Amino acid sequence: MSAELNHQQVSFIESFIETKGLEYEPLQEEILDHICCMIETQMNQGVTFHQASKQVFDHFRKDELKELQDQTIQLLNQKKWTMKKITLLVFGLMLTVVTITWAINLDPPKVSPLGENYKITSGYGMRFHPILKKKKRHVGVDLKAPIGTPVLSTADGVIEKIEDSPNTYGKYIIIKHDDAYQTLYAQLSEIKVEVGQKVKVGETIGLSGNSGMSTAPHLHYEVIKDGKRVDPEQYFGP
Amino acid sequence: MYGYEISQHVKSLSEGKLILTEGALYPTLHKLESEGLVQTEKVFFGKRARKYYSLTTAGNKAVSNKLEEFQEFVLAMQLILFPKQAH
Helix, strand or coil, X not given: CCXXXXXXXXXXXXXXXXXXXXXXXXXXXXXXXXXXXXXXXXHHCCCCHHHHHHHHHHHCCCCHHHHHHHHHHHHHCHHXXXXXXXXHHHHHHHHHHHHHHHHHHCCCCCCCCCCCXXXXXXXCEEEECCCCCCEEEECCEEEECCCCCEEECCCCEXXXXXXXXXXXXXXXXXXXXXXXXXEEEEEEEEECCCCCCEECCCCEEEEEECCCCCCCCEEEEEEEECCEEECHHHHCCC | CEHHXXXXXXXXXXXXXXXXXXXXXXXXXXXXXXXXXXXXXEEXXXXXXXXXXXXXXXXXXXXHHHHHHHHHHHHHHHHHHCCCCCC
């Protein structure tokens, strides 16, 4: 005849389970039955309830039942967790796309306005002005250029301004590239674009000359970042 | 079959080589139930409640799929571990 635990014995095991921190009801019932079965199996082999229960209780490590419960709940929640992961992934992807789009829209000048062959005759920074005969900050660079040399846009952009200031820049063009960058091309002999026209990097926008306050034919080139003149040589490509 | 019965069945089928611990068995059973692969029936006696598990139709399908997958895996492992000798 097989052993079956009485009411009191079952209650005893039930309280053991509770002290082990197993509170998830569907598991509580099942583990109770499981432990009862383990004890009954031993009792069928002639072991007393006292010995069998002690042995079975020792079988479960200190936090084993609690861990079992945590693992069950974690597994059951895994679907939600996966959804969370997918949401995060989608969000990350969107962020990447936005960042890339933003980076593409940012179009700083990246080549010299005279192509690969250029010679800087006067760099950016403090210099002795050849005409004004005094030290002055040079806000751009002068590139040696025989009159009529094609002047190229140094990045994609829109023609923002075309002017003629005989005492300073001579004929000049300002291109707006993005929210941060503008470039300025001065001392031109001829202008080949119109205000509002879209230009591509490398496109001819005019011809160099000697039209302003100048001692020799050259192209005066400026890079304006957030409204401030910066050293154009940084943007002459690799 | 109920939980304890499953663990004993695995033990006897594997001639004692596989011991299915409670920590492995019950979380898995509950997960399978939440996925609709097994169904349960509860039988009460006294203070005790026994939960009997059986496969659903979806569960049966999943078993044959998994078995096929596993057999393929075993075959592939055999090919890797015991490559046929060239004549």
